[in-house]
Amino acid sequence: MSALADASADQEQAAGWAYRLAAEFGQFRGAGSVVARNGLAARRGLPVLLSGFFEPLFYLLSLGTGIGVLVGGVEYGGKSFSYQEFIAPALLAASAMNGAVADSTFNVFWKLKYARVYDGMLATPLGPRAVAAGEICWALLRGAGYATAFLLILLVAGYVQSWWAVLAVPAATLVGLAFAGAGMAATTFMRSWQDFDLVHLVVLPLLLLSTTFYPLSTYPQPFGVLVQLTPLYHGVELERALVLGTMDASAVVHVLYLLVLGTAGLLMAGRRLERLLLS
Amino acid sequence: MIGRASVPRSTTEGEPDDVTVRKRVPHRTDGGEAARARAHQPETDSDPDVLISARGLTKEFGDFVAVDGIDIDVRRGEAFGFLGPNGAGKSSTMRMIGCVSPLTEGSLTLFGMDPEADGPAIRGRLGVVPQKDLLDEELTVRENLLVYGRYFGLSRSVVAGRADELLRFAQLSDRADSPVEPLSGGMKRRLTIARALINAPEILLLDEPTTGLDPQARHVLWDRLYRLKQQGVTLVLTTHYMDEAEQLCDRLVVMDGGRIVAEGSPRELIERYSSREVVEVRYPDFDLEPHRDQLDLGDLAERVEVLPDRLLIYTHDGDAVSRIVDQSPDRPVSVLVRRSSLEDVFLQLTGRSLAG
Structure with missing residues (x-):
């Protein structure tokens, strides 16, 4: 009798957890309609959309060709690569970062404070988490599109060295998630356009210093450790492992780092939107 | 104000x-x-x-x-x-x-x-x-x-x-x-x-x-x-x-x-908070309190409001009030009789006009 009661209590508790979990995830429901809205709105901004595709290409052509002539080859993961081969996967990660940051900071700030698109959304059954998730998913979709196009170019140019590269686009999307989450969370704290100078202040050093253009071994300690703590480093190394075929166990750390950053950013952004718009 | x-x-x-x-x-x-x-x-x-x-x-x-x-x-x-x-x-x-x-x-x-x-x-x-x-x-x-x-x-x-x-x-x-x-x-x-x-x-x-x-x-x-x-x-x-x-x-x-x-x-x-009719009276100047004091309306006026630019006289008989005001020594610029509105209700309830 008492065992039965225990079992049913366990069941009830489990059901309670399931219910709570469902309720947590239920708060993301409707995010798809936010993505659909952005897709529709983007059709009129095609030139802006295309800029995200050309950016890494310009870096590859200018730096890869220009500096590549001076540098010669790069030793990486026990193998030797041309300079173009070395920076190409890094640019894939960097462009994923740039695209995600642009979408989740400037665009989100505009919609939050000026166009006030979210006020309209929150008057419907959509909650702040759904809005945040929708915005971040949109940034990811866009980023995945750019990454695919860029990867095809790398493939044609002969810079792809491994079958692991089929995961390069999902990896770029993960980099996008990390930066879109962090970017959107940061945006909810911004008061005016002046604060966006801070975004440049963060993004530019990340682009230049995250082993994008030279290997980690170049850094004197303790700067090397410092670099390893920053998010783009993990994106760059992950892409390099996939495209150049230098895969090892450290990839797990890269993936976890990016996943945690992205999820934390998403949850924080949802909570902040609630604070700002539902007061 | x-x-x-x-x-x-x-x-x-x-x-x-x-x-x-x-x-x-x-x-x-x-x-x-x-x-x-x-x-x-x-x-x-x-x-x-x-x-x-x-x-x-x-x-x-x-x-x-x-x-x-x-x-x-x-x-x-x-x-x-x-x-x-x-x-x-x-x-x-x-x-x-x-x-x-x-x-x-x-x-x-x-x-x-x-x-x-x-x-x-x-x-x-x-x-x-x-x-x-x-x-x-x-x-x-x-x-x-x-x-x-x-x-x-x-x-x-x-x-x-x-x-x-x-x-x-x-x-x-x-x-x-x-x-x-x-x-x-x-x-x-x-x-x-x-x-x-x-x-x-x-x-x-x-x-x-x-x-x-x-x-x-x-x-x-x-x-x-x-x-x-x-x-x-x-x-x-x-x-x-x-x-x-x-x-x-x-x-x-x-x-x-x-x-x-x-x-x-x-x-x-x-009906509850205002009279049936309102008489709006304007004078050439805006010092309206003396004008109000000088009017002798007796029981005709239920209430008189002094707004910055005019007097509002609340009454059940607008025409009678209007005649008295017209004949008063302080010549008004305009006298208008109208029905009470929610504006008057608000004024009565709060002492302020809605437009404020």
């Missing part, structure tokens, strides 16, 4: 600020308890026709009390209005009813549900027309409706059908593919209303629906709202225009300083 009038023959003579303080203080100390006690009355709890029910509804922002313990019941199919000047707490009340602003105190139910627990379910049955249109300017007129419908989780085909119907209703069919930005103020407002109707809501919340529109656009909008009411949509609106309240509302509450100061149909309020 514009629009503020001293109130003779009442106990609130003196600094106008005293009026506010005097009204606020006693309520804060005993009103909440009374409101909570009333919240358990069975008649409103069990009545399925009461769509919105609030008891002791309070909203505070830091030290500022925006809404100060109000009680309301809105029934299915009625047009319910909040009338009051800017800052009376109307918009804060509307945001709480719209389930986008948590209550500080008190209780609120919509469709018998609690906004805190069932916010999304409630919002799915509401249409909201915010004070600023907040249309999506990156989308066309029609896309605004399509996208908004998708936020409610409605299917593409349902939304497409409704969008066409609502564009006709809003008289915007020929602008369907236009961007939003070049539309006139009246058109944008109608589109906002159409957008709010995309989920076929049972209650439509309108925060100052015609503020900023020209008279013709206002009349078009009133006509549309009247049709919605005929179709059985419950309307809840705020306004600081008494003519709008008189046109649209079956029942209204007059708000001032976060509190409800009177409640009833427009006609009831006028």
Whole structure:
């Protein structure tokens, strides 16, 4: 009798957890309609959309060709690569970062404070988490599109060295998630356009210093450790492992780092939107 | 201070600020308890026709009390209005009813549900027309409706059908593919209303629906709202225009300083708080107190208000008053006899004019 009661209590508790979990995830429901809205709105901004595709290409052509002539080859993961081969996967990660940051900071700030698109959304059954998730998913979709196009170019140019590269686009999307989450969370704290100078202040050093253009071994300690703590480093190394075929166990750390950053950013952004718009 | 009038023959003579303080203080100390006690009355709890029910509804922002313990019941199919000047707490009340602003105190139910627990379910049955249109300017007129419908989780085909119907209703069919930005103020407002109707809501919340529109656009909008009411949509609106309240509302509450100061149909309020007629008298100068003192109206005047630019004489016989004023030694510039309006009700209740 008492065992039965225990079992049913366990069941009830489990059901309670399931219910709570469902309720947590239920708060993301409707995010798809936010993505659909952005897709529709983007059709009129095609030139802006295309800029995200050309950016890494310009870096590859200018730096890869220009500096590549001076540098010669790069030793990486026990193998030797041309300079173009070395920076190409890094640019894939960097462009994923740039695209995600642009979408989740400037665009989100505009919609939050000026166009006030979210006020309209929150008057419907959509909650702040759904809005945040929708915005971040949109940034990811866009980023995945750019990454695919860029990867095809790398493939044609002969810079792809491994079958692991089929995961390069999902990896770029993960980099996008990390930066879109962090970017959107940061945006909810911004008061005016002046604060966006801070975004440049963060993004530019990340682009230049995250082993994008030279290997980690170049850094004197303790700067090397410092670099390893920053998010783009993990994106760059992950892409390099996939495209150049230098895969090892450290990839797990890269993936976890990016996943945690992205999820934390998403949850924080949802909570902040609630604070700002539902007061 | 514009629009503020001293109130003779009442106990609130003196600094106008005293009026506010005097009204606020006693309520804060005993009103909440009374409101909570009333919240358990069975008649409103069990009545399925009461769509919105609030008891002791309070909203505070830091030290500022925006809404100060109000009680309301809105029934299915009625047009319910909040009338009051800017800052009376109307918009804060509307945001709480719209389930986008948590209550500080008190209780609120919509469709018998609690906004805190069932916010999304409630919002799915509401249409909201915010004070600023907040249309999506990156989308066309029609896309605004399509996208908004998708936020409610409605299917593409349902939304497409409704969008066409609502564009006709809003008289915007020929602008369907236009961007939003070049539309006139009246058109944008109608589109906002159409957008709010995309989920076929049972209650439509309108925060100052015609503020900023020209008279013709206002009349078009009133006509549309009247049709919605005929179709059985419950309307809840705020306004600081008494003519709008008189046109649209079956029942209204007059708000001032976060509190409800009177409640009833427009006609009831006028009968209860004002005289049948009002005589407006203007003089060449604006030093009106001596002019008032010099008039000998006897029992004819129920009350005299001194506004910054004119005297208002409340009376049951406007013509008689008008004759006496005309013949008085202080030659008035103009004398106008009119029927009492909600504006007069507000003036009587608060000592201030709505326009203030």
